[in-house]
Amino acid sequence: MSLSAHLKIRFVAAGTEPAQAALAELVARYGQVSRDVAEVIVALGGDGLMLQTLHERAGLPIYGMNCGTIGFLMNDYAVEGLHARVAAAEEAVLNPLAMRAGTEDGQVHDALAINDVSLLRAGPQAAKLRISVNGVVRMDELVCDGAIVCTPAGSTAYNYSAHGPILPIGSDVLALTAVAAFRPRRWRGAIVPKSATVRFDVLEPEKRPVMADADGRSVRPVLWVETRSEPTISHRILFETGHGLGERLMREQFV
Structure with missing residues (x-):
């Protein structure tokens, strides 16, 4: 200092x-x-x-x-x-995560998260999510209670409670962690580059509503969410x- x-x-x-x-x-x-x-x-x-x-x-x-x-x-x-x-x-x-989320009414919401961006089911049924990284679909369907993208600083918070990895500070990666994954069963997540854009598309949104949250700033119900590290902040x-x-x-x- x-x-x-x-x-x-x-x-x-x-x-x-x-x-x-x-x-x-x-x-x-x-x-x-x-x-x-x-x-x-x-x-x-x-x-x-x-x-x-x-x-x-x-x-x-x-x-x-x-x-x-x-x-x-x-x-x-x-x-x-x-x-x-x-x-x-x-x-x-x-550097925080930048979240952009689209809702059913056609609006797009932006928020920043220092710890994590999470998607959580907002109804009695499990969420169905499609996951893409940098525009490439990596998982066609994840049936789960939710999913988390977190920074190293946030990796000991909700991510760790969901059995995600602790990331070293300064590492140029983000953790993508499933919350109570049902299909694929026991899928725990992935490590992606810090520069990656992770996109979630909500499947069956009327039957299986989903909310998105960035450090306590919630948006619901969402149709899609994109998140990436924001190096300018x-x-x-x-x-x-x-x-x-x-x-x-x-x-x-x-x-």
């Missing part, structure tokens, strides 16, 4: 009582600057707040402190020595020295 030891910090916090108490304590200790002059954002909460802050403040480095329940993207909460810790932090630069996350994102992803594989 090239940040100075006298940083202009903007604090943001989740609406929970612990996060608001932390906000009051830190603002009283270090002050608060406006958005337009901030050099770094300190986010107080959990991973949900971190993702929200990254989406809202693309380009600015974000240093998170865990005041929530899940804090994979957060550092431990501490009041003392904040300027020095932030200035010495390791930086991870992430960079998100910057700061981690305590020795506890960077690469180390966290490595540790997750040995717990």
Whole structure:
């Protein structure tokens, strides 16, 4: 990091009582600057707040402190020595996924996802999806509860719960993972290049409706979804020295 030891910090916090108490304590200790002059954002909460802050403040480095329940993207909460810790932090630069989804009414919806883009069945019956990569049909029919395309940063989230692989940070690949695949039975997914465009076409959409989601931004019902990495947008996350994102992803594989 090239940040100075006298940083202009903007604090943001989740609406929970612990996060608001932390906000009051830190603002009283270090002050608060406006958005337009901030050099770094300190986010107080959990991973949900971190993702929200990254989406809202693309380009600015974000240093998170865990005041929530899940804090994979957060550092431990501490009041003392904040300027020095932030200035010495390791930086991870992430490119989001760009999702484009077409709905039954003819509209096209665009959204960005730092973790993953997922398709999920929106009714009682399993979804039927056709999967194409870079314009080539790779699977004519996947019968499943859903499918996920994730970045390395998001590979320990929903993707991992669906038995997808953990991807090393900095790897130029995306994971494509099935959720409860029925046909082909036990198909777990694929690894595709980061530059690839993955397209899902929904088969039998009236009988088997499907929704799409990009980091909590949902679209329904969808007829098709395309997703790809967006290299023109960079998100910057700061981690305590020795506890960077690469180390966290490595540790997750040995717990």
